[in-house]
Amino acid sequence: MNAAHMSAQTLTQLSYLVAAGLFIVGLKRMSSPLTAVSGVHWAGAGMLLATIVTLAFMGASQLNLLLVLAAMLVGGGLAWISGKRVAMTDMPQMIALYNGMGGGAAAAIAAVELYRGSAHSTTHLAIALIGGFIGSVSFSGSLIAFGKLQGLITKAIRFRGQKLVNLAFLVATVAAGAAIVAGMQSGAPVVSAFFLLALALGIAMTLPIGGADMPVVISLYNALTGLAVAFEGFVLDNAAMIIAGTVVGAAGTLLTQLMAKAMNRSLGNVLFSNFGESGAASGAVTGTQKAIEAQDAGVMLAFSQKVIVVPGYGMAVAQAQHKVWELCQLLIEHGVTVRFAIHPVAGRMPGHMNVLLAEAGVPYDLISDLDEINAEFDTADVALIIGANDVVNPDARTNKQSPIYGMPILSADKAKNVIVIKRGQGQGFSGIDNALFVLDQTRMLYGDAQSAAGQLIQAVKAAG
């Protein structure tokens, strides 16, 4: 090893150290609203530094260098375009997609090492395998999650004995991995079988999970990709990958737990029990929904003292956040006190609704979370539910038979009047009836959130 080589390697390692530091500072800054944007810039600088230094000193042949540049350009270019174009409402599935790509990359690194059969020790080999396994599961699982949220896969696919099939995949993958470690050889067919089984496991695990649980699953796969990256970092002696991967693994695990807690579901519950399996029938609600016209609803809103808006996924899909804010500004001009109540899992991810309201320009101080706002519903004249369903279902508080029993909900049923903007008489994402919709003080305004908000704006203007 000559001096020039040494210094190139030292320089690379130092740049990784700096990058790892920048990632941590970046994440720290991202965790406060005031410094959040600078956070992603800090982390981005770290990424750029590590990439450029790696490119300069990795010592590739001309062909390999060309391949690296081409793959970076195509992958990065496509992601750039898709990332710039995607609508804010579709953010969750894009995160799933990009996350899956990271998991796939970690698995690819493992595959290169394993097919080459160049591992120095059993430990080395085992770590490469574990990282490859986790990365593969995260890759195929995230793609399924993307497909579900994007509407490409519309049903949760379930069948009898599914858990046994998943278990069989898991056992087979582990067995293939163990065979590779025990054999201490490349054994291309075994390696291929190992990766195919791991990919199949990711698909089989994710297919039965319902859409409502997807955010938790995406967050889990995000943490898993982090871990896979850390493991491959050990294999490649790459400190930046170890540190960044582990930080994300730990942070992602915590985030996953926070989300699961907000939905009153344990992680095991999300992964291994099929939502709604037991209580689909017992969640039935008796009573009829009472419709209201936009004019009447507009008058009711215009002459209220206090209105609490509860936005949900229906508002997000209809891209109605701008119209809703326009309506609220109009009400504020009328002297109505307007507040937004955000359930922790409103939309498809914690904080997703806040992102959308921020996009529309709603000030933070009008937005309250569950704990802050729940006591205030008593004093509200109108709770305006826009495309939210399960998060305002009082059955979660009272009906032990309901599949969502125990989930913390917004107490919209305590308001004097409730107006629900909803596309039709159907059920929520969890597929259960909503007791709120048949209460005496509840009126249904049928229609898509965008046009309903437009009609309400006209009605409020007409009212005065």
Next chain:
Amino acid sequence: MIDGVIALYIFMLAAFTGYEVISRVPVILHTPLMSGSNFVHGIVLVGAMVALATADSTLARVIGVTGVFLAAGNAVGGYVVTERMLKMFVSAGKKRGQSR
């Protein structure tokens, strides 16, 4: 280089760091932060680059190219969507400042 117990130390300290960084985050930043951490594990790109740079067979090159392609997508896509989301928080804050 990095081996044995030292590696475990790095792992442990990094895990605590990740936990600490996230533990006091307001709910409104959960989605952007998940996206941000998604970007950070895009560092897998440098590993994929090294794996492809040292590839010596067609199979290794095919897998390597796939790896670099996917990793670049993770890094660039993660950055773009995170920045877009976080910028909205800034503009919302500014608008509020102006209206007062």
